[in-house]
Amino acid sequence: MKLLFERSRPGRGMEYLPACNTPPAEFAPGQLRNAPPRLPELSEVDLDRHYTELGKQTHGVNDGFYPLGSCTMKYNPRVNEALAALPGFSELHPLQPAETVQGALEVLYRTEKLLCEITGMTGMTMQPAAGAHGEYTGLLLIRRYHQSRGDMARTKIIVPDSAHGTNPASAAMAGFTVVSVPSNAQGGVDLDALREAVGPDTAGLMLTNPNTLGLFDPNILEITRIVHEAGGLCYYDGANLNAVMGHARPGNMGFDCVHVNLHKTFSTPHGGGGPGSGPVGCKAFLEQFLPEPRVRCVDGEYRFFTPKHSLGRVRSFYGNFAVVVRALAYILSLGRGGIPEAAENAVLNANYLMNRLAGHYDMACGHSSCMHEFVIDLSRLKAETGVTAMDVAKRLLDFGIHPPTMYFPLIVHEALMVEPTETESPETLDKAAELFLQIWQEAHDDPELLHTAPHTTPIGRPDEVAAARKPVVRYSFES
Amino acid sequence: MASYVPSTKAERQTMLESLGLVSTAELYHDVPPAARVETLDLPEGKSELEVVDAITALAGKNQVFHSVFRGAGAYKHYIPAVVKAITSREEFVTAYTPYQAEISQGVLQSIFEYQTQICELTGMDVSNASVYDGATAAAEAVFMCQDRRRTGVLAAATANPQVLDVMRTYCESRGVPFTLLPAKDYAVDPDALAEQLKSGPACLFLQNPNYYGVLEDVQPAVDAAHAAGAKVILSVNPISLGLLKTPGEYGADIAVGEGQPLGLPMSFGGPYLGFMACKQPLMRKLPGRIVGQTTDSRGNRCFVLTLQAREQHIRREKASSNICSNEALCAMTASVYLAAMGPGGLRQAAESSASHAHYLAGQLSELGFGLKTSKPFFHEFLTDCPVNPELLCRKLEAKGILPGLPLESGILWCCTELNRKPQIDGLTAAIEEVLQDEAAV
Incomplete structure (x- = not known):
């Protein structure tokens, strides 16, 4: 389809602003740009239709099953969007005096307390804007x-x-320098390798639990003990918290600091690649190092303060505030009963789907049960039919299913990582299972059909090698 | 209580039975007792109506100012209705990062269009798909300038202090020397610049217009840095580029900035987006997602995430950055805003903002608020204050006006196209009242 720039016609456009009724400001010619930016000139209807067309070429959560492992693509409640857009939040300047933003500070404060309870931590910062940003912040805590x-x-x-x-x-x-430790035969941390790796140079361990194979590491208490005894700290990557919230807590597992992904576990939408939010929590002895500012409540008044030995700022202002509003609404909706209920249904759905597929597909490390996600190992299918994980993923597109995460974790060769989430019904899981089994059959009967998939999508497989070899990363007006 | 779980109790039981299980507790057999939690100390779940009441009450505890003369890193601009309408489409709101190009052309093409617009705005060759905000964009840009010989950054003290704070945090953790370049009369001190460049920094970081609204003498600074072998990172306000000379025209190597003014509400500080664009030779050092054009198996033009060899999921600890999720929906918002405004609309926003600010500066000077510097400014400026600035601001806030930010024993004012003449005259009338009250005391 056409680009914005190809739809542009000189002289088109809308008048969104009135004429200025104060005298023009004068600038020296050397301060002005030589030519205007070549932004598109479009009527509003052209613009609106352009994006309607782009919307039709985008698979959202409402377009169908979205079992993208590690990403927790659950339904994003509409009410949370409406609440985040309230003018009482959206129209606040971040540098308003504290007396005029008591409700906003209360949002930050209450969300912190709720997330601390869920993770077993004592203090938290909302400043990190995404999971990776949270990881970075947590590691700075360890460093400090x-x-x-x-x-x-x-x-x-x-x-x-x-x-x-x-x-x-x-x-x-x-x-930091990274030390990689191998996994054991079940996909968990190899305890002997961990004991070998720790020492006086160990700053800490980063761990996702359940891990990327969808396994809750049964040795978790021993793992955190080994690291602590060596003088290191333990960091919990909260990407997979959705499996265990309300049932187990990183704090109880022995972790010292965590990040949570509000855009995964707490149902805030992912926006095609952000905004996310990655609050970082820690135990009491690390709170003094948290980024500034934090919020505290004194005699019913909320105020910002800077922790005693704060590591500084990792982002301007207070993070992705409107995302935090959505997460607060979600936690209040689910509450004490709904949080563990969401987790156990995420796990139930994953096990149910895994069980439906297990007769045909191999599961990584021979697993027969999982937490909120499972990893299919297609090595045998590939050996038998030549059909790869990529082929199966692309064929799923023909049936309106967003494929699972491909080729991850790296320790499984032909991996498809499936995370159904709790917001899918048994009918959806049954339908997906049938399609997976149909694709299994197709792989044996007509592998070419899979090699050339997808067939029904707006575009076919893109040439990624050409894209990287001769990068075209902007529209050229000259061509 | 709404957990958004569709399956009924009976269905769950059937599913459990198919697994040979009796209760969901059995699903957690690998969790050792010490890691478990019995009941969370959380409030009972609420119906949607109760949640709406609770959150709306929190919003109601905030004061919304309709007359805003404060900027300092977040700006209230007019947002055409079409921008919010388009970016509220469910597909754009809920999609994940576009890993599967065949069903993600909408997101991918919009990022490609965004990248093109950012290049046009900044005069640069290549843009990424956004980073978290203007501050992290500045910090990431420093890392792009590293080489074996040169590591340090020389950062103008006239830049936004929060941006400098974030840069300092990032630099400290990677052992990158961070040096503040002192200011003179609210702009970069050229003598200090000449002196500090002798230490051989990897880059100079400069903001224009700077934190005080002042237009820096950019060209000599860029030339001096380049002559000393340093790269130049120029942080810019995107609205100002409707009018002002671009980082590309100044010869900067990297342009960064806070993208919030491009159609995003202030939202108490986020979500925003950091834009980053650079000259061709630095392309493979850009952090984050980049969308590229290619062809599909049917011979059609299409778009994919590209140059992924820079990224964490391929390179792990050797990646140019750890960034994964960025601010894609905010980038789309900026792109829709720029497309709606067009070159004429953007220029009008820039001209009106500057015109209003200069008009306000004139009105204020008649009330005894002298400009702290006579240097040229865009849409922000720093003045003295004939009374205690904190006191004046509190009194204006009580009148429903959010004035400039108290700073340097004066006030940093900001105007956009929203602060039209009647609003400015309302502000000056309110100030006059306060001054009279104070004189009477």
Whole structure:
């Protein structure tokens, strides 16, 4: 379809602003741009229809099943959108005096308390704007902790080989060296390898639990004990918190700090790649290092304050505030009963779908049960038919299903990571199971059909190699 | 209570039975007792109506100002209704990062269009799909300038202090030397610049218009930095680029900035977006998502996430950044805003903002609020205050006006196209009242 720039016609456009009735400001010619930016000139109807067409070429949660592993693509309640858009929030300047934004500060304060209870932490910052940003912030807490003790030798962060790519990348950004530890045969942390890896240079461990194989590591208490005994701290990557909220807490597992993804576990929408929000919580001994500002309540009045040994700022203002409003509304809706109910149904749905597929598809590490997600290992299918994880994923597109996460975790070769979430009905899971089994059959009967999939989508498979080899990353007006 | 779980109790029981289980508790067999929590100390779940009441009550505890003369990093501009309408479409709101190009052309094309608009606005060659905000954009830009010999950043003290704070945090953790370049008369001190460049920093970071609204003498600073072998990161207000000289025209290597003024509500500080664009040679050092054009198996033009060899999911600890989720919907908002306004509308927003600010500065000076510097400014400016600035601001707030930000024992004022003449005259009348009351005391 056409680009905005290809729809543009000189002289078209709307008048959104009135004529200015104060004298023009004068600038020296050297301060002015030589030519106007070549922004499109469109009538409003052209503009609106352009995006309606783009909308039709975008798969949202309401377009169908979205079992994208590790991303927790649950339904995003409409009421939360309406509440975040209230003028009492959306029209607030971030530098208004505290007396005029008591409700906004209360949002930050109450959400902090609720998330602390859910994670088993004592303090939290809402400043990080995404999960990876949260990881970075949590690692800075760990860094500050060791520095405050004069323990400058702790330069290494241990990360399992099954971890999200953001973990090692965040550790590097926070100035640490990454030590990768292998997984055991079940996909959990290899305890002997961990014991081998820890030492006086260990700053900490980053762990997702349930891990990226959808396994709750049964050795979790031993894992955090090993790290603590070596003098390191334990960081909980909350990407998979949806499986255990209300049932188990990172704090109880022995973790010292965590981040949660409000755009996964707490149902805030993902916006095609953000805005997210990645609040970071910690236990009491780390609170003094949290980013500034934090909110406290004194005699019913909310005020900002700077923690005693704050690591500074990681973002301007207070993070993605409107995302926090949505998450607060969600937590208040679910409450004490709904939070664990959501988690156990996420786990039930995953096990149900996994069980339906297990007769045909192999599960990674031979798992027969899982938490909120499971990983299919298609190595055998590939050996038998030549059909890859990519082919199966692309074929799913033909049936209106967003494919699972492909080729992750890296320790499984032909991986498809399936996370149904709790907001899918048994009918949806049954239908998906039937399609998976149909695709299994197609792989054996007509592998070419899968190699060339998808067939019904707006475009076919894109040439990604050409895109990277000769990058065209903006429209060229000259062509 | 609404947990948004569709399956009924009976259906759940059937599903459990199919797994040979009796209760959902059995699903958590791997969780050791010490890691468990029995009951969370949370309030009981609420109906939607109760939640609406509770959250609306919180919103009601905030004071919304319709007359806003405060900027300092967040700006209230007019947002055409079509912008919110388009960006509220369910598909755009709920989709994940466009990993599956075949069903994500809408998001991918919109980012490609955004990248093009940011390049046009800044005069740069390549833009990414956005980062978290203007401050993290500035911090990430510093890392783009690193090489084996040069690491440090020389950052103008006239930049937004929160941006400088974030840069300091990021630099400290990576061991990048961070040096503040002192100001003279609310702009970069050229002598200090010449002196500090001798230490061989990797880059100079400069904001224009700067935190005080002043138009910096950018060209000599860029030339001096380049002559000393340093790269230049120029932070800019995107609305100002409807009118003012671009980072590209100044010869900057990287342009960054806070994208909030492009159609995003102030929302108490977020979500916003950081835009980042650079010259071609730095393309492979850009952090975050980049969308590129290619062709599909049927020979059609299409768009994909590209140059992914820079990114964390491929490179892990060797990635150019850890960023994964960015601010895609905010970038789309900025793109729709720019497309709606067009070159003429954007210029009008910039001209009206500047015109209103200059008119206000004139009116204020008649009331004894002298400009702190005679340097040229865009839509923000710093004045003295004949009375205690905090006191004046409190009194104006009580009259429903959010005045400028108390700063440097004066006030930093801001105008946009929304602060039209009657509103400005209302502000000056209110100030006159306060001054008279104070004189009477």
